[in-house]
């Protein structure tokens with residue numbers, strides 16, 4: 001378990017002090033995938049660097065499995081860092097070394113014999129799905145493949161914690177999905193606690209079970225992803241969860257003034273797509289989606305959609321009644337707004 005207690009970090013600059021983190025208190029349970037999310041400059045990287053003591057907190061403590069990290073001497077800290085490894089946005093691979101040698105590197109530092117290190121490195125290449133890249137160099141790999149090698153290297157010392165600092169921010173959506181799936185698998189199969197630092201809600205949505213929202217160096221909300229998504233309280237959380245205010249905007253160009261339009265709001269107990277599909281399948285009524293600002297989270301939907309109902313008054317009534325009868329959905333008329 002990682003306990004962050006009253007942690008503050010101040011950078012003293014020529015022109016004054018920067019309070020990057022202020023009185024952070026978090027508990028990251030063993031085996032969880034814990035997201036720390038915030039806008040640029042919120043303090044995410046500083047926090048993750050404080051967790052493995054690459055940065056020394058100005059005040060407060062990081063306690064990992066009962067040990068306060070700041071009490072360790074340099075040798076103990078080096079030892080401990082093998083248990084808390086990290087991957088980065090820019091992969092940080094050694095370009096002049098082959099993939100196999102990159103993965104062997106932390107084992108070399110830990111004094112593991114060469115043959116043993118290479119055997120383990122080959123196993124890890126299998127784990128990350130790149131058994132054929134042992135002799136390739138990082139320059140010959142795609143971004144996603146580089147991150148896989150970085151993950152293999154991070155796993156080489158059998159860590160308990162994997163810190164991911166914007167690990168998918170340089171990758172396209174498909175590659176991001178593949179890397180997040182790999183991280184999730186590793187968390188499940190190896191029981192490694194994962195801390196995910198990101199500015200993207202979609203990343204939190206996809207893999208995290210817990211999330212802390214950082215804003216201006218302060219944790220403004222913390223809880224299960226489900227809780228935070230269903231009921232964001234602070235402006236920072238609302239900005240991240242529903243950038244458009246959680247309400248599909250009416251796009252005046254997309255419908256005529258006499259169209260019959262409703263705003264359907266989802267409050268977590270149903271999913272957006274099946275609603276429109278089931279209305280068609282069960283009632284034979286077709287509606288058009290004019291705009292949508294919804295998020296699916298573990299099969300539940302939050303946010304709203306604007307739907308154009310059929311011109312036929314009876315069908316429109318039936319459609320509205322059908323949707324109102326679904327749990328977790330409210331339907332309001334917006335025609336004539």
Ligand SMILES: Nc1ncnc2c1ncn2[C@@H]1O[C@H](COP(=O)(O)OP(=O)(O)OP(=O)(O)O)[C@@H](O)[C@H]1O
Pocket residue numbers: 011013018019020038039040041042043044045046047199
């Ligand atoms: N070494 C440093 N010296 C001085 N100020 C720093 C240092 N590192 C970070 N800061 C400041 O601390 C604040 C938080 O920075 P940090 O990099 O932790 O934010 P972040 O949330 O990771 O942002 P980004 O997503 O843009 O990387 C910023 O105001 C930044 O300028």
